[in-house]
Amino acid sequence: MKKIVIIGAGFGGLNAAKILCKNKKLNITIIDKKNHHLFQPLLYQVATAGLNESDIAYPIRSIFRNKKNVTVYKETVIDFDFNTKTVITDSNKHSYDYLIIACGAVENYFGKDKWAKYAPTLKNLNHAQQLRNKILNAFEMAEKTKDDNEKRKYLTFVVIGGGPTGVELAGAIGEMTRFTLAKDFRNIDPRLSRIILIEAADKILATFDDKLINKAVRNLESLGVQVWTKSMVTDIDEKGVTIGNERLESATIIWAAGIKANPLSEKLPGNKDKMGRIIVNKDLSIENYPDVFVVGDLAHFEQNGKILPGIAPVAMQQGKFVAKLILAELKGKKRTQFKYFDKGQMATIGRSKAIAEIKNLKLSGFIAWITWILVHIMYLTGFKNRIFVMLQWAWSYLTLKKGARLIIDD
Ligand SMILES: Cc1cc2nc3c(=O)[nH]c(=O)nc-3n(C[C@H](O)[C@H](O)[C@H](O)COP(=O)(O)OP(=O)(O)OC[C@H]3O[C@@H](n4cnc5c(N)ncnc54)[C@H](O)[C@@H]3O)c2cc1C
Incomplete structure (x- = not known):
């Protein structure tokens, strides 16, 4: 019986496992340091109190409960022995015939790791819960302080990074201040909060069409978000953010400015890019190790001269591709090359406000928002989660x- 080990049950690993487990002659081991698959695109909604943690996560064990050939271990992979084809975890060793590494990316503070303390990021449920605490606590603190400067500091929210995550976070905080919390306080008016979205480049959502970007900026402004482009953050401390000569005092600073490869990449052979991602072969295997594949955010794959972005559809398609390749190879077929099919991109700014680009079709406003909702519901794991999220969105x-x-902070 061939043994296939999959590291990481995110979008890449999960999609590979779902295909491979259909072949009962294969023995599949999934190793993940968390016990759940996480739908990261909706993390910002947990951080801004729109959804609960369990709405966007699903126990990995439960997904494969009826697949007797799948074993799940909650362990952290720390090393490899490629000569003996062994994966080494914090508490175990697992041998493999084929290995799929899909352990994703981590936050990137571009060498300024001390900023992490003051500007937390959003990558997992812990982060989302801490951010939610921080955002909601800021209003509580503003309500009780008598000092105007302190009040201003608590009611200033700075989001660093103008990609889809930064835009979604800033828009959701804007919506919270304008609508959700507007009537809940007696000593402050949450509608007067300052929300500033900072981007170093000359535009936010850089991969979108310029007209759609302009619409997104107008949508953000309608929610009270100021968009500062060409603004390079030069320092962050416990009291605020410095951008060149400008100083912003803020109690809530959020980092959404970049990712880099999971540190496990240091244990992998082969060429890496400057973000630490593994430069994979055309069949997604690692150089000199045809039985080891890397998929998703950890992989650097070029197509038509461009590196594929770190997004869920890339990870999903790569996971499925590798699974099918292994099944075909076991039947004696030759390997093929991976080709990404780009279905488009979308970002939401708030209620009835979104932008979407699907081939030549450019959508904005309500229709883009409904498209965004349908796509997210479709890809969410678990029937219960789909129903709960739909109901909460309808209610909101x-x-x-x-x-x-x-x-929730003791
Ligand atoms: C806040 C946020 C918003 C996003 N929004 C979007 C969006 O709107 N659209 C979009 O397409 N993409 C979005 N993305 C990106 C998308 O989520 C990633 O591209 C995708 O998750 C990558 O899939 P992956 O399988 O490579 O890694 P992941 O999904 O990150 O999964 C990696 C898995 O590996 C596990 N793992 C990590 N290290 C170890 C280890 N050492 N040992 C064992 N297990 C380990 C982790 O626990 C995790 O389960 C967003 C990401 C974030 C953080």
Whole structure:
């Protein structure tokens, strides 16, 4: 029985496992340091009290409960022995015939790791819960302080990074201040909060069409978000952010400015790019190791002269490709090359506000927002999660309220 080990049950690993497990002659081991698959595109909604943690995560064990040939281990992979084809974890060793590495990316502070303390990022459920605490606590602190400067600091929210995550976060905080929290306080008016989205480049959402970017900027402004482009952050401390000569005092700074390869990449052979991603072969295997594949955010794959972006559809297609390649190879067929099929891109700014680019079709406003909703519901894991998320979105749409406004910090 061939043994296939998959590291990481994110978008890449999960999609590979779902195909491979259909072949009962294969023995599949999934190793993940978390016990759940996480739908990262909706993390910002947990951080801004729109959804609960369990709405966007699903236990890996539960996904494969009826697949007897799949074993799941909650372990952290720390090293490899490629000569003996062994994966080494914090508590175990696993041998393999084929290995799929899909352990994703981590936050990138571009060498300024001390900023992490003051400007937390959003990559997992812990981060989302901490951010939610921080955002909601800022309003609580503003409500009780008598000092105007302190009040201003608590009601200033700075989001660094104008990609889809930064835009979605800034828009969601804007919506919270304008609608959800507007009537809940007595000593402050949350509608007067400052929300600043900072981007070093000359535009936000750089991969989108310029007209759509302009619409997104107008949508953000309508929610009270100021968009500062060409603004390079030069320092961050416990009291705020410095951008060249400019100083912003803020109690809530969020880092959404970049990612780099999972540190496990240091244990992998072959060429790497400057973000630490593994430069993979055309069949997604590692140089000199045809039985080891890297998929998703950890892989550097070029197509038509461009590096594929670190997004869920790339990871999903790569995971599926490798699974099918292994199945075909076991039947004696020759390997093929991976080719990414680009279905388009989208970003949401808030209620009825989104932009979407699907081939030559450029959508904005309500229709783009509905498209965004349908796509996200479709890819969410678990029937219960789909229903719960739909219901919460419908409820929020009708009432402008957000259901998960809990501060959980002892
Ligand atoms: C806040 C946020 C918003 C995003 N929004 C979008 C979006 O709107 N659209 C989009 O297409 N993409 C979005 N992305 C990107 C998308 O989520 C990633 O491209 C995708 O998750 C990559 O899939 P992956 O399988 O490579 O890694 P991941 O999905 O990150 O999965 C990696 C898995 O590996 C596990 N792991 C990591 N290290 C170890 C280890 N040492 N041992 C064991 N297990 C390990 C992790 O626990 C995790 O389960 C977003 C990402 C974030 C963080």
